[in-house]
Amino acid sequence: MRRLARRTSNTLITIAALALVAFVFRGSVMRVLAVVQRPLVAAGTWVSIRAIGIFDQAAVSPERLSQLEAQREAAIIDHAELERLRIENEELRAEIGFVSRSHVRTLTAAIVSRSVGPEASAFVIDRGSDDGVEIGDPAVTGNGVLVGKVVAVTATSATVRVVSDRDSATAIALLNGTRTIGIAQGISGALLALHYIPQDERVAVNDIVVTSGLEDNIPSGLIVGIVNTVTGDPTAPFQEAVIEPLGDVRRIYTVSVIVSGSL
Numbered sequence: 001m002r003r004l005a006r007r008t009s010n011t012l013i014t015i016a017a018l019a020l021v022a023f024v025f026r027g028s029v030m031r032v033l034a035v036v037q038r039p040l041v042a043a044g045t046w047v048s049i050r051a052i053g054i055f056d057q058a059a060v061s062p063e064r065l066s067q068l069e070a071q072r073e074a075a076i077i078d079h080a081e082l083e084r085l086r087i088e089n090e091e092l093r094a095e096i097g098f099v100s101r102s103h104v105r106t107l108t109a110a111i112v113s114r115s116v117g118p119e120a121s122a123f124v125i126d127r128g129s130d131d132g133v134e135i136g137d138p139a140v141t142g143n144g145v146l147v148g149k150v151v152a153v154t155a156t157s158a159t160v161r162v163v164s165d166r167d168s169a170t171a172i173a174l175l176n177g178t179r180t181i182g183i184a185q186g187i188s189g190a191l192l193a194l195h196y197i198p199q200d201e202r203v204a205v206n207d208i209v210v211t212s213g214l215e216d217n218i219p220s221g222l223i224v225g226i227v228n229t230v231t232g233d234p235t236a237p238f239q240e241a242v243i244e245p246l247g248d249v250r251r252i253y254t255v256s257v258i259v260s261g262s263l
Helices: 001-060 063-102
Strands: 106-116 121-125 138-140 144-154 158-162 168-175 181-187 189-200 207-209 223-231 238-246 254-258
Touching: 121 144, 168 223, 189 223
Parallel strands: none
Antiparallel strands: 106 121, 106 254, 121 158, 138 144, 138 254, 144 158, 168 181, 168 207, 181 189, 189 238, 207 223, 223 238
16 A cells, blocks of 8 residues: 555656646747747748739739729729719809809800919910900809909910919908908918008908909909908008908819900
8 A cells, every 4th residue: 555655646746747847848849839830831821922923813814904904094084074074063053153143244164274383373264355255354163253364365265363373463342341442462372462451440350352343344242252360560550461262273173254345
């Protein structure tokens, strides 16, 4: 019995020692296995990538790939054209509404090119002197927003200078309590400035700015923009306002030219 107990005790000690050795060396063994595994995994990944590439090349021929690319390009062009036509349709509907309200003769014109910069902005339309367009005629968007005035004309086209151009000046009026009038001059940053406003004029941010009608060929009431900021020293004789125009020539495709003879 004593021998059996001794053998059992030795067996338990041996098992405990083996377990301790396994625990101590487990981390080292796992690190060795990881090092051995890494190149095998990389090799398997390389084989997979090569196999997929070969499969793709076999599945799509160069001719078919060229056809698919051409179809994608055609679909993108068609989508862009449909979007342009949708916007033009909306603009034309608005222009029809403006014409019916204002009782002036207008010509619908498409913008064929434009040059928009921080100081100089203009665009070219596909209407000219053969259509009755003259220098000084205003160009408006569908809702009667003034975007510019014609500054050059050929038989079939005209150049329109945007109201925010630094060489542009527009006779305007504010829809405030005193109906402030003045000349809005284009300044840098696609804005307009109204200078020399008397201190007794109540000018506030968000006041609506319209044409005053005190300028040849420009009817009164065309929307120009809204007052963005008002600055001035109470001790100075004048205050100034910065106007943000509502017509963004970068985002329109058509305009209506108000023909001079209709005023």
